[in-house]
Amino acid sequence: MNQPLFNALFDETERRPLTVSQLTNSIRIALESRFIAVWVEGEISNFKDHSSGHWYFTLKDENAQLRAKCFRSTNTRIRFRPANGLKVRARGKLSVYAPRGEYELVVDALDPVGAGALRIAFEQLRDRLQKEGLFAKELKRPLPVFPRRVGVVTSPTGAAIRDILNVISRRTRTVHVLFSPAKVQGESAGPDIARAIRWINLYHERALQEGRHDDLVDVLIVGRGGGSTEDLWAFNQEEVARAIRKSAIPVISAVGHETDFTIADFAADLRAATPSAAAEIVAAREDQICSALDHLGRQLVRLTRFQIVNLRARVQEQALSHAFDEVKSRLAKARARLDAATNACNVEIDAKLQDGRERLALAAASLDALSPLGVLQRGYAIAQDADGKLVRDAATVKPGDSLTVRLEKGKLGTRIERIEATD
Numbered sequence: 026m027n028q029p030l031f032n033a034l035f036d037e038t039e040r041r042p043l044t045v046s047q048l049t050n051s052i053r054i055a056l057e058s059r060f061i062a063v064w065v066e067g068e069i070s071n072f073k074d075h076s077s078g079h080w081y082f083t084l085k086d087e088n089a090q091l092r093a094k095c096f097r098s099t100n101t102r103i104r105f106r107p108a109n110g111l112k113v114r115a116r117g118k119l120s121v122y123a124p125r126g127e128y129e130l131v132v133d134a135l136d137p138v139g140a141g142a143l144r145i146a147f148e149q150l151r152d153r154l155q156k157e158g159l160f161a162k163e164l165k166r167p168l169p170v171f172p173r174r175v176g177v178v179t180s181p182t183g184a185a186i187r188d189i190l191n192v193i194s195r196r197t198r199t200v201h202v203l204f205s206p207a208k209v210q211g212e213s214a215g216p217d218i219a220r221a222i223r224w225i226n227l228y229h230e231r232a233l234q235e236g237r238h239d240d241l242v243d244v245l246i247v248g249r250g251g252g253s254t255e256d257l258w259a260f261n262q263e264e265v266a267r268a269i270r271k272s273a274i275p276v277i278s279a280v281g282h283e284t285d286f287t288i289a290d291f292a293a294d295l296r297a298a299t300p301s302a303a304a305e306i307v308a309a310r311e312d313q314i315c316s317a318l319d320h321l322g323r324q325l326v327r328l329t330r331f332q333i334v335n336l337r338a339r340v341q342e343q344a345l346s347h348a349f350d351e352v353k354s355r356l357a358k359a360r361a362r363l364d365a366a367t368n369a370c371n372v373e374i375d376a377k378l379q380d381g382r383e384r385l386a387l388a389a390a391s392l393d394a395l396s397p398l399g400v401l402q403r404g405y406a407i408a409q410d411a412d413g414k415l416v417r418d419a420a421t422v423k424p425g426d427s428l429t430v431r432l433e434k435g436k437l438g439t440r441i442e443r444i445e446a447t448d
Contacts, residue, residue: 046123053121056128060119065091065130066138069111082107084115084130093117095132103135104258105146112138143254147261150288154263159270160291166275168295172243172307174201176225176274178218181206184250185279185300192304200308203228203242209249214259219268222247226273245272246303247289248279260287269293279303407431419444 043051067084074080078097083090093115095103107113116134121127137145154160175193179185186204193200207221208214225242232240247269249257259265260280269276269292278293279300290296297303408416409429416422422441430437 049123056119064116066114092129105142166294169243174242175307176203176242176245178205178221178247180209188301189304193308196308215262219264222268242274245274245276248300251282260289266292277303
């Protein structure tokens with residue numbers, strides 16, 4: 026028999042029992058010191074997203090399973106959402122969950138196996154927002170025909186802002202730019218882009234409330250230049266997608282190169298392949314219309330000249346045709362009838378005028394015979410008192426009154442010296 030083991034049977038210290046908590050704590054210390062950082066690969070099952078924000082799930086393979094948990098402070102940095110059946114590679118430390126006496130993996134990093142975490146995160150968010158209706162076609166708004174003010178959200182030091190300004194300044198003189206700088210790369214880029222979108226919308230709303238219509242923002246460009254999937258990831262964040270959809274201003278997403286697609290592209294009212302392409306879109310209408318007007322003007326001149334030549338040829342053709350001779354003959358006959366009718370009318374008008382003149386002269390002679398002025402011409406006079414009333418009876422005046430006597434030619438101012446009554 027092994028001597029140390031035999032002696033332990035009679036050693037009071039060795040025979041003293043441990044509590045379950047003591048033993049469990051000893052196992053926890055041993056596990057955590059031995060497996061402080063371990064990678065484990067397996068399939069996720071029994072995934073639960075607790076109301077506290079923590080994740081609980083099981084990693085399993087054909088022969089075994091391992092309980093795992095990922096605290097909220099850690100999973101906010103994981104760029105995809107775990108799902109049952111998904112094969113992953115987890116990094117963490119082994120520990121013991123004392124209330125159940127079970128060992129578990131406390132996860133501090135999680136990567137999908139067979140597909141990139143960013144790709145899975147992109148697909149999961151895209152599908153969830155699409156089911157929510159955030160990308161619905163009926164939500165897409167048309168861009169203004171002639172934008173006067175364009176908002177731009179991008180990095181102040183990147184190539185995107187320079188490209189946008191160069192294109193706009195080259196293609197139009199009427200579009201103004203309102204720039205809201207934002208980080209477009211890194212962990213804080215997503216919230217910063219959303220903040221810049223909200224700031225431009227706030228500026229637009231204040232201008233609208235204050236009646237400053239010249240300051241309204243007609244369209245908003247959100248984007249950046251090219252880069253890796255990691256570089257463009259800020260535009261795949263849910264906060265940016267919701268800020269774009271909530272914008273009262275139509276949004277053009279212009280992220281990366283033509284082959285790059287982001288969640289922002291789906292949420293925006295229009296996707297542009299590059300920031301330069303977005304600038305060409307907002308400035309294209311003015312440039313296109315000026316070119317179209319110039320083209321239409323030249324086309325109108327050519328068409329007018331053609332019509333003149335065509336009509337001139339038709340007139341000449343008609344002038345040389347037999348039908349035109351018949352038309353000329355009819356016109357000559359019609360002109361002769363018109364001349365005859367005109368002469369007859371003139372004769373009738375002259376006769377009417379002569380008759381009117383004679384009747385007017387007769388009426389004038391009759392009026393002249395009855396006129397008081399005609400009586401004066403025969404040597405009579407008209408007497409009027411100081412009020413201009415006619416004096417017909419000598420009894421209506423008295424000596425000393427002044428009278429005005431109107432003769433055929435001139436007037437006399439007189440004073441009554443005596444009055445002689447007549448029977």
